Amino acid sequence: MLVSLNWLKNYVDIGDLTPEELAEKITKTGIEVDGIEYIAEKSSDVVVGYVTSCEKHPNADKLNLCQVDTGEETLQIICGAPNVAKGQKVAVAKPGAVLPGNVKIKRVKLRGVESNGMICSLQELGFAEKFVPKDIADGIYVLPEDAIVGGNVAPLLNLDDAILELDLTPNRADALSMIGVAYEIAAILDVPILLPDEEIEQTEETAADEYVEVEVEDTELNPYYGAFIVKDLEVKPSPLWMSNYLMAAGIRPINNIVDITNYVLLEYGQPLHAFDYDKLQSGKIAVRQAREGEKLVTLDEVERNLSNGQLVITDGENPVALAGVMGGASTEVSADTKAVLLEAAYFDPASVRKTVKATGLRSESSTRFEKGVDPDRVRRAGMRACQLLQTYAGGKVLAGAVEVDKLDRSEKIVEMDSDEINKRLGTSISTNEMVYILNKLRFFFEQNGTVFTVQVPTRRQDITIFEDMLEEVARVYGYDNLPYTLPEGESHAGALTETQALKRNVTSYMQGAGLLETITYSLTDEEAIGSFITPEIAAEEPKPVSLAMPMSEDHKYLRLSMLPGLIRSLGYNQARNQPDIAYFELGKIFVSHEDVLESQPDERLRLTGALTGKWLENPWQQEKKEVDFYVVKGILEGLFEHLDIPVEFEQAKLDQMHPGRCAVIKVNNRTAGFIGQIHPLLAKGEDLGETYVFDVNMEEVIAAYDPEPSYQQIPKYPSITRDIAFILDEDIAAGDVQRVIEETGAPLVKRVRIFDVYQGEHVPDGKKSIAYSLMYQHPDKTLTDDEVEASYQKVVDTVNAQFSAYVRS
Amino acid sequence: MKEQLESIQTEALEKIASAAELRELQDIKVAYLGKKGSLTTVLRGMGKLSKEERPVVGEIANQVREAITEALNQKTGKLEQEAMDKQLESEAIDVTLPGRPVNVGGPHLLTSILQEIEDLFIGMGFEVREGPEVETDYFNFEALNLPKNHPARDMQDTFYLTNELLLRTHTSPVQARTMQEYGGNRAVKMICPGKVYRRDTDDATHSHQFTQVEGLYVDKDVRMSDLKGVLDKFAKKMFGEDREIRLRPSFFPFTEPSVEMDISCKVCGGDGCSVCKQSGWIEILGGGMVHPKVLEMAGYDPKVYSGFAFGMGPERIAMLKYGISDIRQFYTNDIRFLKQFHHA
Incomplete structure (x- = not known):
């Protein structure tokens, strides 16, 4: 809502507050002022001039040579506007004037031929093109004949106005009118409010009901319809003050009749519509639901296909207006209009909202109807418009409006106890101060001790319950004046849950391991939805979950894997010459098993990562390491060791992965994700080299995690280390052998490590050598050589037997 | 014999003094103190001495041996020290060469901001709750006083999956879920951080996915001044002790009264600048007193219980704190962005 301060001053006295000071007060009391616009700040040297002569420029066809009396002097000015003429009063920027846009006027x-100034158009004076009346869009603005030559143009054209841009919250529909804003400011400043009167000087004896009949099909949807008839109209431009106010409010002046309906819309917040009475041939108004297949060409010259559920105004037969939204072209007021039927009505907000949704058409009218207009102002607004038509369009108002009236104009009663208010706000506002606040708001009330029975004015449809009054009192009292307190209720120690703490722990480990955390989008595209699905999820045969109305193909499905997003992020960086990256992300995937989605999908927490490029680069010491399987596996092994959760990796072949470099992760013998190199062809698609990923099921981690470490006494007795190298078939997995060593060696073997893997000279073809280092220790004694030897021999024998291995000598 | 011993000592000490290498000292040791050394040889002749002379000469001989040994040890130590010094000198390195690099990982900036917010409120006795990102229409809207035909519930803003399921547009449903879980007869003091989604086209100031932290405190006799006090503590910890806060009336369907909170602009200190659009204030969050209908629907009697709620956007906080101008940066995962917040 744009509020012209000059216009507003007709209703309330804002004293000598600057627009900024006023804006600050309004914002702090409840309506955010988004900005202040000045129509034209620097136009003091623009004065009223009288064109005493106007001839063609001797050397240019399209220019006029004018002599302009500016009071003190007569200036010769060359003007290119087609509509300049002798005898006009015009706005003259004298040499030295600075116009908006920092345009400096010079001789x-x-x-x-010499030109000493400029005859101005409205645009040159700072008005936005879209608000300038169409007929003078290409020309200068001609001032009224009574403008005083030499006088400042600013007040005449409202150039000295400041416009407050109000950012209204949906509840404050009352401030969608100048009168509503005036009430708000009167409450803030504690000043009187001066309302317009709607008195019509009744000169016409003919009754309106001789001209029109009104019928309303459903008074729930249209509880009030008032038809006023004004005849003998003269269509012409509106008075200058009215055009000025409309332009300041962001509405283009058209003619006096249309302007008056718009003016009253802004003044009262009540939309009105003027039908050309003579085009409304039937002399009848019938309000009903549109019928399927009916059509209406609206004022914007668009043919609308109507359907049931949209409320229309008809002439008894055909629709002539979309109720509360826009009039029809067939009954539009034109230059030839002699009489109008002026509609002042109350349409049900939900009904108007329906029409707006169905047609996609929104107007100043619908915006107000959708939020609910003040029932008390509907008829008065109609009368106000008639009064203005009488004064500014020479119209004669027929006696009495033709009305259908089932409108509830009663005021809501809300009780508030000042003790309860103070208890809720944490304040100690006296009852006297409450009285003062209610008076400033102009709410009538009865007081009984601390209890106030408040009659809420109909303009404040948003106030229905005690808490609404609580807000009214609080905001007028001032949020700034509320004390700062801390809750006094019983207090508990806040803490993270075990799972939340574990997530932080994992995040912090990953950072320490050298990975950067990322956040990718949960919504993804068709290609990604089928990609890199971890085997334990794939086994569930999940059904893709998609948006009902996606905005784009890119963000259509809820992800079933985070890896496609991560891999694309790698590609994004690669394309920016950032080839070495290690990423991790902790986030959710969305799993549903329903063909037709009915319940919320399961949200499963995953820990994922993607790494590519160099892991280590230390050029001057000739150290360099590309990310490989074992770098990534080491990071995960470290994580599980950090969390004290046993983990195993099993060779696996998975779609989209390198067939020989991929493993599933096993926790408690259950598949808990996978790790490996993505298929080189897929990596190539993102312009990436060898790229490794992992995807860990955090639910398994959470289940296996014990936040309390189990403490083991530090051994008092020395450990003994023995090394063994086995020669075995090359396709035997080192981990399988290690498991056998651990099992056979237990409990004396405390730790097994692989320290060499070798193929080549001295090892037969098809075989490999793996060297293990075994650490023996006993908690209660020093082991003897014999004891170690016995255990060692058992390990050797078992491995030899199980893997057809032999010890390399 | 006595003279003989003294001359041996003199001769040995001179040689020791002039020795320049450890090997020479070894030779000297052998030449004088060894089995065939001159001192040993002399002592071997002691048997020929008289009973009276023997202890006298023996003592002299011991003194000589000690003197030579002492001199040898000292000189050895000195030469070893010199050798060590020389060795270490030769091992000097250029300490200005770069070290072996360590891969430095780090949290996402939003994670850091979220953790900071969580820790601040945990310190004030709040618990941290989480909820599903795919929500029901009921919890996302209806339970928050946004019935089906409510104007504030614009279809355009919500990603619906079905008529009843949607991607949550705020973390507020967790409020309703928690209150229902708590059953209407105990205090609720929680925050809920998480991802939320809006039907917006991504640009510098809009993202279809972003994060939110919602706070809720419901108890008997919760006052609006408590909201002001708690938010003031939060703002000062988050943005600096010298920040002021300001509450302005606003409107949300789930709170009444509703507020928006501004903090004084860090850049201009409140005088007005381009960052705060000349107002001196920057909008940080919205909140208010929990609407009685929301309490009622969650099973809390609004005559007995009252509460406050607030919601804030970590992206916005991060953007203000670090001067980030494009919200898409949080989701592009450009390492030039991520790496700047290693230590955040």
Whole structure:
């Protein structure tokens, strides 16, 4: 809502507050002022001039040579506007004037003739093109004949106005009118409010009901319809003050009749519509639901296909307006209009909202109806418009409006106890101060001790319950004046849950391991939805979950894997010459098993990562390491060791992965994700080299995690280390052998490590050598050589037997 | 014999003094103190001495041996020290060469901000709750006083999956879920951080996915001044002790009264600048007193219980704190962005 301060001053006295000071007060009391616009700040040297002569420029066809009396002097000015003429009063920017846009006016020569100033158009004075009346869009603005030559143009054209841009919250529909805003400011400043009167000087004896009949099909949807008839109208431009106010409010002046309906819309917040009475041939107004297949060409010259559920105004037969939204072209007021039927009505907000949704058409009218207009102002607004038509369009108002009236104009009663208010706000506002606040708001009330029975004015449809009054009192009292307190209720120690703490722990480990955390989008595209699905999820045969109305193909499905997003992020960086990256992300995937989605999908927490490029680069010491399987596996092994959760990796072949470099992760013998190199062809698609990923099921981790470490006494007795190298078939997995060593060696073997893997000279073809280092220790004694030897021999024998291995000598 | 011993000592000490290498000292040791050394040889002749002379000469001989041994040890130590010094000198390295790099990982900036917010409120006795990102229409809207035909519930803003399921547009449903779980007869003091989604086209100031932290405190006799006090503590910890806060009336369907909170602009200190659009204030969050209908629907009697709620956007907080101008940066995962917040 744009509020012209000059207009507003007709209703309330804002004293000598600057627009900024006023804006600050309004914002702090409840309506955010988004900005202040000045129509034209620097136009003090623009004065009223009288064109005493106007001839063609001797050297240019399209220019006029004018002599303009500006009071103190007569200036010769060259003007290119087609509508300049002798005898006009015009706005003259004298040499030295600075116009909006920092345009400086100087004495110049145009085609050899001197020009001492400029005759201005509205645009040149700072008005936005879209608000300038269409007929003078290409020309200068002609001032009224009574403008005083030499006088400042600013007040005449409202150039000295400041416009407050109000950012209204949906509840404050009352401030969608100048009168509503005036009430708000009167409450803030504690000043009187001066309302317009709607008195009509009744000169016409003919009754309106001789001209029109009104019928309303459903008074729930249209509880009030008032038809006023004004005849003998003269269509012409509105008075200058009215055009000025409309332009300041962001509405383009058209003619006096249309302007008056718009003016009253802004003043009262009540939309009105003027039908050309003579085009409304039937002399009848019938309000009903549109019928399927009916059509209406609206004022914007668009043919609308109507359907049931949209409320229309008809002439008894055909629709002539979309109720509360826009009039029809067939009954539009034109230059030839002699009489109008002026509609002042109350349409049900939900009904108007329906029409707006169905047609996609929104107007100043629908915006107000959708939020609910003040029932008390509907008829009065109609009368106000008639009064203005009488004064500014020479119209004669027929006696009495033709009305259908089932409108509830009663005021809501809300009780508030000042003790309860103070208890809720944490304040100690006295009852006297409450009285003062209610008076400033102009709410009537009865007081009984601390209890106030408040009659809420109909303009404040948003106030229905005690808490609404609580807000009214609080905001007028001032949020700034509320004390700062801390809760006094019983207090508990806040803490993270075990799972939340574990997530932080994992995040912090990953950072320490050298990975950067990322956040990718949960919504993804068709290609990604089928990609890199971890085997334990794939086994569930999940059904893709998609949006009902996606905005784009890119963000259509809820992800079933985070890896496609991560891999694309790698590609994004690669394309920016950032080839070495290690990423991790902790986030959710969305799993549903329903063909037709009915319940919320399961949200499963995953820990994922993607790494590519160099892991280590230390050029001057000739150290360099590309990310490989074992770098990534080491990070995960470290994580599980950090969390004290046993983990195993099993060779696996998975779609989209390198067939020989991929493993599933096993926790408690259950598949808990996978790790490996993505298929080189897929990596190539993102312009990536060898790229490794992992995807860990955090639910398994959470289940296996014990936040309390189990403490083991530090051994008092020395450990003994023995090394063994086995020669075995090359396709035997080192981990399988290690498991056998651990099992056979237990409990004396405390730790087994692989320290060499070798193929080549001295090892037969098809075989490999793996060297293990075994650490023996006993908690209660020093082991003897014999004891170690016995255990060692058992390990050797078992491995030899199980893997057809032999010890390399 | 006595003279003989003294000359041996003199001769040995001179040689020791002039020795320049450890090997020479070894030779000297052998030449004088060894089995065939001159001192040993002399002592071997002691048997020929008289009973009276023997202890006298023996003592002299011991003194000589000690003197030579002592001199040898000292000189050895000195030469070893010199050798060590020389060795270490030769091992000097250029300490200005770069070290072996360590891969430095780090949290996402939003994670850091979220953790900071969580820790602040945990310190004030709040618990941290989480909820599903795919929500029901009921919890996302209806339970928050946004019935089906409510104007504030614009279809355009919500990603619906079905008529009843949607991607949550705020973390507020967790409020309703927690209150229902708590059953209407105990205090609720929680925050809920998480991802939320809106039907917006991604640009510098809009993202279809972003994060939110919602706070809720419901108890008997919760006052609006408590909201002001708690938010003031939060703002000062988060943005600096010298920040002021300001509450302005606003409107949300789930709170009444509703507020928006501004903090004084860090850049201009409140005088007005381009960051705060000349107002001196920057909007940080919205909140208010929990609407009685929301309490009622969750099973809390609004005559007995009252509460406050608030919601804030970590992206916005991060953008203000670090001067980030494009919200898409949080989701592009450009390492030039991520790496700047290693230590955040």
